[in-house]
Amino acid sequence: MIVAVDADSRDTAAADHLLYELIEAVNQPVVACTHMVVGGDRPHVAVSLAGAADLADPIRAVMADRGAGLAITRPGASQPELSGPSQLVRGAYVAAVEAALGTAGRVVRWPGHDRGRGVLRATELRSNCGIDRLEVLGGLPVPDDALVDTLDFLRPVRRDGQLVLQLQPAAGNLLIPFELQHQQKCCADH
Numbered sequence: 001m002i003v004a005v006d007a008d009s010r011d012t013a014a015a016d017h018l019l020y021e022l023i024e025a026v027n028q029p030v031v032a033c034t035h036m037v038v039g040g041d042r043p044h045v046a047v048s049l050a051g052a053a054d055l056a057d058p059i060r061a062v063m064a065d066r067g068a069g070l071a072i073t074r075p076g077a078s079q080p081e082l083s084g085p086s087q088l089v090r091g092a093y094v095a096a097v098e099a100a101l102g103t104a105g106r107v108v109r110w111p112g113h114d115r116g117r118g119v120l121r122a123t124e125l126r127s128n129c130g131i132d133r134l135e136v137l138g139g140l141p142v143p144d145d146a147l148v149d150t151l152d153f154l155r156p157v158r159r160d161g162q163l164v165l166q167l168q169p170a171a172g173n174l175l176i177p178f179e180l181q182h183q184q185k186c187c188a189d190h
Contacts, residue, residue, distance in 0.1 A: 001075065002099045003055045006037060006046035006084075006091030007068040012106065015045035019108050022049055025058040033105030033158060035098050037091035046091040048099035056081075071096040102161035106179075110163060116154045119174070122146045125165065129154070132162035137178060142167060149174045153181035 005022070009015040015034040023032055030051040037046050046069075049055055056072050063070065069088025072081040073096050080096055082089045098104040112130025123144040125131045131154075134142040142148075148167060154177055156163040166178040 001053070001055050002048055002050045002071075002073045002096050003059045004035075004046060004048040004071040004092040004095035004099060005059065005063060005068050006044075006088040006095065007063070007066055008088060008091075009034075009045040009047070012045055015047050016108055019047050019049070022047070022059055022062055023109055025062045026051065026055050027058075028053055028055075029111055030055070030109060031099075031107065031111075032109040033095075033099055033107050035091075035095035035105050037094060040087055040090075044091070046095040048095045048105065050099050068092070073100060098158070102158050105158040107156045107158060107163055110156075113154065116150050117152045119147055119149045122148060122175075125150075130163060131156055131165045133164045134167060134175075135164060136167050136169065136175065142175065147174050149176050151176055151180065153177065153179075155179040 007018055009018060012034050019032045023030060026049065028051050030049045032049045035046045035048060037044050067085060069084035069092040071092035082093060110130050116125060116129040122134050122142045125134060125148060136142060149170065154165060156165040167175040168178050170176040
């Protein structure tokens with residue numbers, strides 16, 4: 001089952017906050033992603049959660065009075081259940097489709113995320129942490145013996161049905177995640 005929510009989150013930090021609230025409410029293993037929504041008045045971020053059990057009721061309860069768009073897809077259903085304001089239903093629907101196809105999304109939670117801590121070899125990230133592919137910015141492959149300092153914060157992306165962790169070079173012959181936990185906004189010092 002996939003439940004996608006468009007609560008008109010202005011950035012990934014707000015979307016992450018919403019995801020953590022929804023993850024706590026469903027209290028089961030999920031793949032939780034953020035999805036960029038373009039079009040309309042301005043770009044914003046929707047979220048999706050995919051899990052084996054029924055996620056819909058706890059998520060509906062959390063989102064009841066928030067005026068969000070929801071798209072709920074159930075295994076075997078011919079079409080999703082949609083609710084909420086039309087401009088947000090569209091974003092929720094796009095997020096649900098991307099989650100179902102595994103073609104896009106920034107992954108916040110997945111089975112194995114809790115084992116991605118400290119300095120690990122690339123092969124350990126793939127075998128123990130649920131990461132399918134590692135790449136240095138620009139698409140360069142990462143050798144199995146490369147050391148990755150996870151900085152205890154991983155945000156892979158979904159691409160071609162895989163979890164892809166984007167990395168960048170760092171001091172000491174290490175690689176670190178491209179997305180850091182505490183991002184400095186561009187031009188923040190002007």
